[in-house]
Amino acid sequence: MVATGATPRFPSIPGQNVDGIYCLRNVVDAIHIKNFIRQRNATRAVLVGAGLISLEMCEAFRRLGLETTVVYRKDLPMRRLGEDFARQILTEIQSNGVNFMGDTDVQGFESRESGTIIVNTSNGALESDLVVLGLGVVPEVSLASEAGIDLGPTGAIAVNEYMHTNFPFIYAAGDCCESFHRISRKPVYAPLGDIANKQGRIAGTNIGGQKAVFPGIVGSMCFKVFNLEVASTGLTLEEAKKVGFQADSFTIQGVSKAHSYPNSRELRIRLVADTEAGRFLGAQSVGGDGVVSRINALAVALTGGLSLEELAYVDLAYAPPFSGAWDPIHIAAQQLLK
Amino acid sequence: MVATGATPRFPSIPGQNVDGIYCLRNVVDAIHIKNFIRQRNATRAVLVGAGLISLEMCEAFRRLGLETTVVYRKDLPMRRLGEDFARQILTEIQSNGVNFMGDTDVQGFESRESGTIIVNTSNGALESDLVVLGLGVVPEVSLASEAGIDLGPTGAIAVNEYMHTNFPFIYAAGDCCESFHRISRKPVYAPLGDIANKQGRIAGTNIGGQKAVFPGIVGSMCFKVFNLEVASTGLTLEEAKKVGFQADSFTIQGVSKAHSYPNSRELRIRLVADTEAGRFLGAQSVGGDGVVSRINALAVALTGGLSLEELAYVDLAYAPPFSGAWDPIHIAAQQLLK
Numbered sequence: 061m062v063a064t065g066a067t068p069r070f071p072s073i074p075g076q077n078v079d080g081i082y083c084l085r086n087v088v089d090a091i092h093i094k095n096f097i098r099q100r101n102a103t104r105a106v107l108v109g110a111g112l113i114s115l116e117m118c119e120a121f122r123r124l125g126l127e128t129t130v131v132y133r134k135d136l137p138m139r140r141l142g143e144d145f146a147r148q149i150l151t152e153i154q155s156n157g158v159n160f161m162g163d164t165d166v167q168g169f170e171s172r173e174s175g176t177i178i179v180n181t182s183n184g185a186l187e188s189d190l191v192v193l194g195l196g197v198v199p200e201v202s203l204a205s206e207a208g209i210d211l212g213p214t215g216a217i218a219v220n221e222y223m224h225t226n227f228p229f230i231y232a233a234g235d236c237c238e239s240f241h242r243i244s245r246k247p248v249y250a251p252l253g254d255i256a257n258k259q260g261r262i263a264g265t266n267i268g269g270q271k272a273v274f275p276g277i278v279g280s281m282c283f284k285v286f287n288l289e290v291a292s293t294g295l296t297l298e299e300a301k302k303v304g305f306q307a308d309s310f311t312i313q314g315v316s317k318a319h320s321y322p323n324s325r326e327l328r329i330r331l332v333a334d335t336e337a338g339r340f341l342g343a344q345s346v347g348g349d350g351v352v353s354r355i356n357a358l359a360v361a362l363t364g365g366l367s368l369e370e371l372a373y374v375d376l377a378y379a380p381p382f383s384g385a386w387d388p389i390h391i392a393a394q395q396l397l398k
Numbered sequence: 399m400v401a402t403g404a405t406p407r408f409p410s411i412p413g414q415n416v417d418g419i420y421c422l423r424n425v426v427d428a429i430h431i432k433n434f435i436r437q438r439n440a441t442r443a444v445l446v447g448a449g450l451i452s453l454e455m456c457e458a459f460r461r462l463g464l465e466t467t468v469v470y471r472k473d474l475p476m477r478r479l480g481e482d483f484a485r486q487i488l489t490e491i492q493s494n495g496v497n498f499m500g501d502t503d504v505q506g507f508e509s510r511e512s513g514t515i516i517v518n519t520s521n522g523a524l525e526s527d528l529v530v531l532g533l534g535v536v537p538e539v540s541l542a543s544e545a546g547i548d549l550g551p552t553g554a555i556a557v558n559e560y561m562h563t564n565f566p567f568i569y570a571a572g573d574c575c576e577s578f579h580r581i582s583r584k585p586v587y588a589p590l591g592d593i594a595n596k597q598g599r600i601a602g603t604n605i606g607g608q609k610a611v612f613p614g615i616v617g618s619m620c621f622k623v624f625n626l627e628v629a630s631t632g633l634t635l636e637e638a639k640k641v642g643f644q645a646d647s648f649t650i651q652g653v654s655k656a657h658s659y660p661n662s663r664e665l666r667i668r669l670v671a672d673t674e675a676g677r678f679l680g681a682q683s684v685g686g687d688g689v690v691s692r693i694n695a696l697a698v699a700l701t702g703g704l705s706l707e708e709l710a711y712v713d714l715a716y717a718p719p720f721s722g723a724w725d726p727i728h729i730a731a732q733q734l735l736k
Contacts, residue, residue, distance in 0.1 A: 282717045
């Protein structure tokens with residue numbers, strides 16, 4: 061059983077070994093970062109990258125009162141979700157006091173006598189007490205690779221639906237291996253905790269002599285950043301086109317509860333579908349509340365192969381504290397059907 | 399187009415016409431009740447029945463500071479959801495100061511000079527300033543019936559998937575007509591606002607010359623009572639057995655977010671399935687948070703015909719503010735598979 065996980069991407073940047081530069085991969089890393097902040101009375105943090113880890117760390121650092129800067133090589137965080145949603149996420153972190161430096165490459169780190177770290181970037185130098193690199197992870201496949209186990213197109217270990225590698229008695233599971241994406245019908249690399257858990261259980265069941273199949277993923281993810289919920293499932297419009305679907309999308313702005321209900325918050329949802337075939341392909345959503353709830357319903361819709369027509373009239377539980385009589389899912393599906 | 403709606407069930411009880419006895423069916427009723435409370439300085443309310451309306455009104459009355467009593471002919475509210483969940487709902491209303499009189503029949507009302515209403519019950523007399531009857535609704539079918547339009551087995555207007563009655567050019571929609579239940583494969587009477595909206599749109603589309611099909615319902619419902627979310631979709635264990643399924647159920651107690659996350663609240667979820675066939679049939683859930691979200695995902699699962707096996711590994715969006723790596727849905731499905 062190969063369960064070697066993943067390691068943080070750690071590109072070779074001059075000075076990357078100076079004191080106070082961290083990755084966040086596990087609880088031990090978190091404790092180190094927390095202790096460092098306390099011991100050094102850190103007041104400034106730089107996050108490199110703008111993925112899940114960086115965005116979640118923004119919130120943690122701001123809560124600790126740190127001056128927080130995100131340095132990112134692209135123009136917007138979470139661009140995959142579309143420019144509109146990416147801008148909303150940017151606005152959310154900025155309005156919570158995070159500095160965002162987009163289109164910026166980190167070129168090197170220097171350490172000062174005082175402990176201050178100089179972060180040299182393509183847009184000038186920053187001073188910080190602490191740097192966290194959130195540049196994603198790469199599958200840890202060196203052992204598997206040396207042993208002759210096949211890697212897939214993503215660079216992670218190739219497995220079949222039983223979590224079986226190309227070797228008769230060798231299984232793999234978790235962040236070191238690929239997952240089958242049920243919508244694109246392609247192997248993908250999706251190093252997420254819930255998927256690792258599922259794969260581990262399937263591999264263990266098969267190793268134990270029973271037969272279990274991992275049905276693959278539909279690409280669901282979510283996170284919370286300050287007061288915003290962000291979630292997505294299936295394919296984005298861009299991804300759907302790339303895979304070869306005749307894809308279209310429609311984005312609506314709705315509310316999380318009934319309009320008349322107190323504390324109803326704005327949420328935006330984009331549905332992606334092959335409108336010719338009436339096939340639902342994916343959804344992205346950003347908002348104050350009820351975002352993950354909708355995306356989970358839509359993740360199940362992708363799993364069950366619901367058509368756009370079925371989504372437009374799906375029987376969701378309705379009461380004003382939870383939605384309008386027409387849920388944003390219905391409204392978006394009906395708009396996309398037009 | 400017949401859209402005559404429903405009327406509150408108003409059984410003939412002696413004295414039912416005394417001043418201060420209301421039904422709640424629409425905004426005008428709500429305004430009358432509110433004005434009455436204000437004008438009479440009402441301090442005591444009796445709710446007859448323990449359905450959605452009564453339980454929601456409990457909360458509204460307690461917020462207004464009224465001494466509130468629910469009188470119900472059965473022993474527990476919402477017994478359909480199972481005794482355990484019914485008890486939890488009872489505890490929730492009682493701990494919010496509502497008096498619950500179960501196994502109690504209302505036998506008549508009397509009015510005193512002072513304006514006080516005497517509610518005579520099988521368990522003695524109560525004094526109140528206001529009574530709200532929440533005894534459900536009956537479809538308003540007198541016009542349709544006189545015109546010779548067929549009623550279905552539920553007593554509501556029978557319609558096909560186009561919302562078409564047995565008359566060539568007569569359609570019906572909303573609380574006056576039946577819905578097709580996709581799991582029991584039977585017509586049911588489900589007078590809920592979201593269903594009425596959908597049926598209306600389907601009928602209108604067909605009347606307008608396009609072709610639209612109402613795909614039926616899976617029996618989703620939800621409500622909030624004080625700090626408890628309650629929701630259900632598909633069949634209960636009892637209903638499933640009655641329909642003829644080899645049904646079994648499993649109830650788990652989980653939490654709405656990751657265990658480690660602040661403000662995670664308890665939720666209980668019961669899955670019902672034909673375990674022989676691996677077919678998922680329904681779910682009920684009660685808890686502080688995340689209940690409706692799970693039930694909506696499960697409503698879509700019923701619509702898509704997901705098997706219990708598929709539910710056990712369905713790719714939901716995971717992050718600690720929203721669930722554990724194994725969602726209560728996964729855990730319940732896996733337990734039921736054992």
